Amino acid sequence: MTPSPGTEARPQMAIDDFEELARKAPESVTLQFIDGKLVVKPLPDQLHGAIVMWLLERCLQQRPDLRLYPEQGLKVESYRTGRARADGALAPLDHFVRQEGEWADPDGVLMTVEVTSHDYDTGLRDHIHKRDGYAGAEIPVYLLIDRNAEKVVVYTDPRDGEYQTRTSFPYGATVKVPDPVAITLETEKLKDYTR
Template sequence: MSISADHRPQMSAEEFEELAAHAPETVTLEFIDGKIGVKAVPDGDHGAIIMWLLRRCMQSRPELDLHIEQGLLVEAYRSGHARPDGVLAPIAHFAGQGEWADPDGVLMTVEITSYDPDTDRRDRVEKPAAYAAAGIPVYLLIDRDSCDTVIHSEPEGGKYRSIRSYDFGVEFVIPELGIPLETEILKSFVR
């Protein structure tokens, strides 16, 4: 099988890890679908949302941790490197693992959209595909552009078979995890 010029990786996974290890602290790098990406520096509203979600998860599921920006090896042969805004896993799940952990055992990844031009491609296209291919059961997207919360679940064949969307202000439960979310507060964290 030949690889087209559009699908050739920009570098190897090892080269990416070396680059990411020496990147300044003000830059967050990811390597998905063979392309290097730079995550926008989170704003205060972004931080408030992740803290809100952290409290919800801890109250509902105290046996789980919501890790902030834990690096995950995703995609076929673990060549992709993603740094989700949040990663829900059992307590101490990542103990002893390095900066880029295996996604096995991860229950949910979380992304909160940023106000940058790459958000559509990165958070709505590339990351759901990468997380589904890695077998992560739930991908939660908090979309500040469309003011809705999107739950992707049932990964199969590199995509999520179930996608449910809830407008900000709606109360719902993440069925796969039993975590209730009252999202009215999210209206305060959009432009």
């Protein structure tokens, strides 16, 4: 992942300062620290939650050995200098039990999921910054459910901070998420969750 100019050498704050700030943030927002920048995200709407629940059920049905952990805080980017709260992190059952603190190491996470919001910076945050952070952390699959474009995008094969493969599907398509996730999503239901 190529850092934005000036962010790797001079992030907006130290990671410890960010973690302290995130602990004290009001419940109406979620704070993240991506690419050296503080990101403030409002709480998601009801349709966002419905999509996450839909995906959680699909994962559990097809991969009962795994769990999709909603709103999981992860240490991301190449040197674990970022902090992202994934809409979902797919990992083995009880994977995060032995990790302490709010921000878990991403090792062992098979897939991260983001569902776009309708706020002003969702394009940058979900399509670029978080994608690159997850690739930098070498998470094998990044699944993006883009509500604005009504598409499901699957990113795979992270190398050198970038996903090498990107496959996009319109709502209604059959999406085969490859190994190590190995699930199939019939996405017709996502049409019910559009505005």
